[in-house]
Amino acid sequence: MRVSLDSLPGEEWRDNEDFAAAAPGAAVLLDGAGVAGAETGCTHGVAWFSAMLGGLLLSTITVHSARPLAECLADAIRAVRSLHENTCDLTFRASPTSTVVAVRMDAGALEYLVLGDSSLLLADRDGATTVITDRRLDDVGRRLRGPVDALPTGSPEHAAALAEYRNALTGFRNRPGGFWIAGPEPRAAEHALTGAAPLESLTSVTLLSDGATRLVDRFQLATWGETLTVLTSSGPGELLRRVREVEAGDPEGRRWPRGKSQDDATALHLVLP
Structure with a gap:
């Protein structure tokens, strides 16, 4: 490998x-x-x-x-x-x-x-x-993240909306119907x-x-x-x-609204014999 x-x-x-x-x-x-x-x-x-x-x-x-x-x-x-x-x-x-x-x-x-x-x-x-x-986290997130996606990424207003969004996510974490x-x-x-x-x-x-x-x-x-x-x-x-x-x-996420302009990114690629 x-x-x-x-x-x-x-x-x-x-x-x-x-x-x-x-x-x-x-x-x-x-x-x-x-x-x-x-x-x-x-x-x-x-x-x-x-x-x-x-x-x-x-x-x-x-x-x-x-x-x-x-x-x-x-x-x-x-x-x-x-x-x-x-x-x-x-x-x-x-x-x-x-x-x-x-x-x-x-x-x-x-x-x-x-x-x-x-x-x-x-x-x-x-x-x-x-x-x-x-995709369970994505399914929950789509219901909650409208205010985040409407604001420029990195702006103070976006940061406040993102914090509120992620706080709301915790109410669905590790429970049926959530993620x-x-x-x-x-x-x-x-x-x-x-x-x-x-x-x-x-x-x-x-x-x-x-x-x-x-x-x-x-x-x-x-x-x-x-x-x-x-x-x-x-x-x-x-x-x-x-x-x-x-x-x-x-x-600023104008074309692709997102929580972070850049996120941690990792790829681990395994080539099999």
């Missing part, structure tokens, strides 16, 4: 809250989140949370190869909770959370897990692509999208945070097939460069 990875923070002066890593036969990608403009209740912060959860999850799915991915995620969430529940307020509305994409290759199959709005891109040997994305995401509650792992695909049918597997998929799902300037072509020919760095180029041409 050949691995290529690139990741960019949304702003150079801010921590990158994405995390991605690979081990022989396994890989994970997480996109951490808090509530815009709010304290997290965690002394460690969102970047610490996503990195700690991602590292523990990768270790768990690698060591316990027969354990279902959802159970491995629940174990990792418990482990991270135990590391800071005595020092941080994990009941606070803005406590750190993270999307999760995890894959494991064993016994001729690719097992996968997707929780939150990061994506998994599978390339078949016949040239087709399959994308697995958990599910990794945070302090292990039960969220039970609601992840999981499945398997035969390894012999695949040529590559790509894990993407939502900051890296903007060319397709936000800007609609590329298809998944075209995204795969860029990854195959030039690697994750070129994909992220193209995302940043488009973002720079619309800094």
Whole structure:
């Protein structure tokens, strides 16, 4: 398996809250989140949370190869909770959370897990692509984000509307009818999208945070097939460069309304033998 990875923070002066890593036969990608403009209740912060959860999850799915991915995620969430529940307020509305994409290759199959709005891109040997994305957060967000999208990205009014929007999202987090995401509650792992695909049918597997998929799902300037072509020919760095180029041409979100002009963006591309 050949691995290529690139990741960019949304702003150079801010921590990158994405995390991605690979081990022989396994890989994970997480996109951490808090509530815009709010304290997290965690002394460690969102970047610490996503990195700690991602590292523990990768270790768990690698060591316990027969354990279902959802159970491995629940174990990792418990482990991270135990590391800071005595020092941080994990009941606070803005406590750190993270999307999760995890894959494991064993016994001729690719097992996968997707929780939150990061994506998994599978390339078949016949040239087709399959994308697995958990859209429950998007479905909730569409009902709430009208005031955000009506304002120029980066303006004080936009920042205030974005904070209000993300505060409202917490009322739908990890509950039926809302969306599910990794945070302090292990039960969220039970609601992840999981499945398997035969390894012999695949040529590559790509894990993407939502900051890296903007060319397709936000800007609609590329298809998944075209995204795969860029990854195959030039690697994750070129994909992220193209995302940043488009973002720079619309800094205020006039053409493409969005919460952040530039978001943390990560692509982990695995080419199979």
